[in-house]
Amino acid sequence: MSLPTCPIPLGDYPRVLLAHGGGGRLMHRLIDELFLAAFGAPATRHDGHVFTPPAGALAVTTDSFVVRPLFFPGADIGALAVYGTVNDLAMCGAAPHALAAAFVLEEGLAIETLWRVVHSAAAAARAAGVPIVTGDTKVVERGKGDGVFITTTGVGVVRPGVELAPAHIRPGDAVLLSGEVGNHGVAVMAAREGLTFTAPIESDAAPLWPLVEVLLTATGGAVHVLRDPTRGGLATTLCELAAGAELGLEIDAAAVPVAAPVGAACELLGLDPWYVANEGKLVAVLPGDHAPAALAALRGHPLGRDAAVIGTVTEAHPGRVVARNALGGTRVIEMLSGEQLPRIC
Amino acid sequence: MSLPTCPIPLGDYPRVLLAHGGGGRLMHRLIDELFLAAFGAPATRHDGHVFTPPAGALAVTTDSFVVRPLFFPGADIGALAVYGTVNDLAMCGAAPHALAAAFVLEEGLAIETLWRVVHSAAAAARAAGVPIVTGDTKVVERGKGDGVFITTTGVGVVRPGVELAPAHIRPGDAVLLSGEVGNHGVAVMAAREGLTFTAPIESDAAPLWPLVEVLLTATGGAVHVLRDPTRGGLATTLCELAAGAELGLEIDAAAVPVAAPVGAACELLGLDPWYVANEGKLVAVLPGDHAPAALAALRGHPLGRDAAVIGTVTEAHPGRVVARNALGGTRVIEMLSGEQLPRIC
Numbered sequence: 001m002s003l004p005t006c007p008i009p010l011g012d013y014p015r016v017l018l019a020h021g022g023g024g025r026l027m028h029r030l031i032d033e034l035f036l037a038a039f040g041a042p043a044t045r046h047d048g049h050v051f052t053p054p055a056g057a058l059a060v061t062t063d064s065f066v067v068r069p070l071f072f073p074g075a076d077i078g079a080l081a082v083y084g085t086v087n088d089l090a091m092c093g094a095a096p097h098a099l100a101a102a103f104v105l106e107e108g109l110a111i112e113t114l115w116r117v118v119h120s121a122a123a124a125a126r127a128a129g130v131p132i133v134t135g136d137t138k139v140v141e142r143g144k145g146d147g148v149f150i151t152t153t154g155v156g157v158v159r160p161g162v163e164l165a166p167a168h169i170r171p172g173d174a175v176l177l178s179g180e181v182g183n184h185g186v187a188v189m190a191a192r193e194g195l196t197f198t199a200p201i202e203s204d205a206a207p208l209w210p211l212v213e214v215l216l217t218a219t220g221g222a223v224h225v226l227r228d229p230t231r232g233g234l235a236t237t238l239c240e241l242a243a244g245a246e247l248g249l250e251i252d253a254a255a256v257p258v259a260a261p262v263g264a265a266c267e268l269l270g271l272d273p274w275y276v277a278n279e280g281k282l283v284a285v286l287p288g289d290h291a292p293a294a295l296a297a298l299r300g301h302p303l304g305r306d307a308a309v310i311g312t313v314t315e316a317h318p319g320r321v322v323a324r325n326a327l328g329g330t331r332v333i334e335m336l337s338g339e340q341l342p343r344i345c
Numbered sequence: 346m347s348l349p350t351c352p353i354p355l356g357d358y359p360r361v362l363l364a365h366g367g368g369g370r371l372m373h374r375l376i377d378e379l380f381l382a383a384f385g386a387p388a389t390r391h392d393g394h395v396f397t398p399p400a401g402a403l404a405v406t407t408d409s410f411v412v413r414p415l416f417f418p419g420a421d422i423g424a425l426a427v428y429g430t431v432n433d434l435a436m437c438g439a440a441p442h443a444l445a446a447a448f449v450l451e452e453g454l455a456i457e458t459l460w461r462v463v464h465s466a467a468a469a470a471r472a473a474g475v476p477i478v479t480g481d482t483k484v485v486e487r488g489k490g491d492g493v494f495i496t497t498t499g500v501g502v503v504r505p506g507v508e509l510a511p512a513h514i515r516p517g518d519a520v521l522l523s524g525e526v527g528n529h530g531v532a533v534m535a536a537r538e539g540l541t542f543t544a545p546i547e548s549d550a551a552p553l554w555p556l557v558e559v560l561l562t563a564t565g566g567a568v569h570v571l572r573d574p575t576r577g578g579l580a581t582t583l584c585e586l587a588a589g590a591e592l593g594l595e596i597d598a599a600a601v602p603v604a605a606p607v608g609a610a611c612e613l614l615g616l617d618p619w620y621v622a623n624e625g626k627l628v629a630v631l632p633g634d635h636a637p638a639a640l641a642a643l644r645g646h647p648l649g650r651d652a653a654v655i656g657t658v659t660e661a662h663p664g665r666v667v668a669r670n671a672l673g674g675t676r677v678i679e680m681l682s683g684e685q686l687p688r689i690c
Contacts, residue, residue, distance in 0.1 A: 017684070023576025023622070024681030048406035048437040050503055055400055061393035062445035062498055063481045092393040100407035102496045104449070136408045136496075140688060144491040151447045151481075151496035153407055158395055231368025277368070336369030339362070343485060 016109040021139030030137060034115055038122040039101075039132040049133040051098060057158035059092035061085055064151040068343045070117060072191035074183075074202030075279070078120035081150040083205045083279060084230065084345060086128045090209040091226045091282065093164050093216065094156025096130035101152050103137050106145035117148055128207035130154070159213075161221050166244025168224040174291035175249060175311040176284045178211060178304045179204070180257040181234045182273030184280070185341050186265045199261035206280035211303045218297030219290045227283045230345055232336040233275040237283055238311075238321045239335040245285075246318050251311035251333070253323045275336050277344045285313065351379075351460040361454040366484030375482060379460060383467040384446075384477040394478040396443060402503035404437035406430055409496040413688045415462060417536035419528075419547030420624070423465035426495040428550045428624060429575070429690060431473045435554040436571045436627070438509050438561065439501025441475035446497050448482045451490035462493055473552035475499070504558075506566050511589025513569040518658040519636035520594060521629045523556060523643050524549070524651040525602040526579045527618030529625070530686050531610045544606035551625035556648045563642030564635045572628045575690055577681040578620040582628055583666045584680040590630075591663050596656035596678070598668045620681050622689045630658065 019026045065081040075083075086096045101121060105114065125132050187203040190196070208228060216223060225244075229237040234256065242249045258266075258273045266273045280303060286294055291309055298304030321333040364371045410426040420428075431441045446466060450459065470477050532548040535541070553573060561568060570589075574582040579601065587594045603611075603618045611618045625648060631639055636654055643649030666678040 018687045019684035021576075022681060022684035022687065023578075023581055024683065024685075026683070027576075028680070047408070047433040048404045048439070048501075050402050050404045050437055050439075050508075052402045053398070057395050057397045058500075059393045059395045060443060060445055060498075060500060061479055062447045062496070063392070064447040064449050064483045064496060066449060066483045066485050088392040092395055094393070094395075098405060100405055100498050102407045102409040102498075104409050104411060104494055104496075134406055138409045138411045138494075138688075138690075140411050140491060140494075143488060146485060146489040149409075149449055149483075149485075149494070151407070151409060151449075151498075153405075153445050153447075153496075153498035155403075155405060155500065156393075163395075231366075231372075233368075236368055335373070336367060338369065338371070339364035339367035340369075342363045342367065343483075 016105045018139050038118045059089050059094035059156040061088035062153040066149050073187045075205035076120050078117040079124040081152045082124035083207050085152040085154040087208045087228045089154045089156030090212040093162035094158045097157050098133045098155045101135040104149040105139045107142045164225045169245035169285050171315045172288045173285050173313040174288045174309050177310045178282045179306040180259045182262040182276040184278050185276035185344050186262050204280035211301050214297045214301050218293045222290045223286045225285045230277050235274040235333045236336045242321050243319050248314040248317040249321045250314050251323045253325045255308045255310045257306045351457050361450045363484050383463045404434050404439035404501040406433035407498040411494050418532045420550035421465050423462040424469040426497045427469035428552050430497040430499040432553045432573045434499045434501030435557040438507035439503045442502050443478045443500045446480040449494040450484045452487045509570045514590035514630050516660045517633045518630050519633045520656040522655045523627045523649045525604045527607040527621040529623050530621030530689050531607050549625035556646050559642045563638045567635050568631045570630045575622050580619040580678050581681045587666050588664050593659040593662035594666045595659050596668045598670045600653045600655045602651045
């Protein structure tokens, strides 16, 4: 990706100063020349943005992003902040309509680093087809932050007739996963620790709404719930769904796709890929008779080409997730209990 | 204000751990027992909230709050995070409809401190009549944050027919201010530096929508623009309005109310109260013939009892703000250029 030249002359203020958050001239210049230059016209200079959404249900979601390092194979904090929030909207069955982005900067951050992050967020927003309409900038003293934290909030338009909730899950439902798990967490971890693998591992960060759209269309909206397995990974997401539905999930362990390099890296790092965060995957629970059409729809989209039916919903063991291996052995899947990978998103 | 006992036993995990942001059991417990306990039913445990707003225009606004210290006379970061965002909506002519709150916590923060902040945010949301419907929690390592940062995003319902923008300002308009300036910034500064004054100075943090509502009603919606003079203070807000309208503002310096203790504290601290942040004041620009009704309406509300007409809009000196003193002398008011008070909100 070629990056336009940072529009703020680096010889002028090459690093973020406290005054960049003070509300005065320097802040206005940062907003005009850096943020608005990247985000384009819809971003209002005023503190609020007025818009008229289509009639019907909206979704709103917010997430702070504190990933470390700021840049890693496949993505960076700017792209992640956009895709993470767009994906939370998609999990509500909502097309992204508008984003707000609030930045907490650490004094001393290189303006050029900020420019790269902001430009990446702008590119991600364009890729996801959503405008960044308003924002905020604060600066904290050196040692009171960590480069840049971004909080993005999304407003989405819920597809008419779609209502997704764990309470809609029924015995006999199929559990689908859109692709390989663990890539994002391993990519970030490797970048943080300076590890390199012979087969490069990239974050899967991507905007999921187009994949949700084909899934909803293919099933006539018959999806019961969608979740993106981010922090806590696939295992934690499955546990949340079982608990929310008060039903059991029976997972075919061999059906869960894990890329070979990710599996190898996890073994090396002592991680279980089922607990590692993803940023471009979804879990869908839907009536079993819709599963073939749903699977075909997912596989027909580039983001879902490794999709699989990974399990079924059962009245046995309500609230619990049980994984069955190829030999017929079973183990109970527990929610992540401690902290496996801090600051992964 | 009496505070319920912190529901998470302090002997258990008395301080925030990295695992509280990890997506697993500890995070779920923090959300259920602390955040949801304070914010109540509407806050969804899932990452997104679905709602159906009334038809018409909505406003969206986001702000990160990094104020230091967390607690200061008159308010704290929790109340400020709610009122600040509610007020940005009000400046769009919008009643608050829903809030999202994202927390970035520093490892080691006392759970009881977090509980006080969250409880204060919940109380402020109740006072403003707006539910906190969704949120997020992240944890950064000790020394990579500063206790707690909060990003709140608000969705508001714009009052039908109201369209506020600096471009609507016309020559002959009156400039109104709803009360004394400088209280918030001086209260925070004094708390930070451990200063005490004989006359206690409290932050003016308050939700402004009720005041906006009476103003819009009294003027039949004839208001041209509203702004809350936060970072950069009254002076910077006036400069922004003059620049946005491409018209001049002529301000009667003696008409700008400053509480005597705030004026004295500013003199002591070398601050100009016109540049000090407020969190419960508004500036309204509206047609001169509506000014008497507008002033009466503001003064009839507890948050506007010291309201004043502080100036007029002129075609002379477009883009500039000129203050005239009691002796007829004038000075040009400039936007804040450096950083007067870092981390004031």
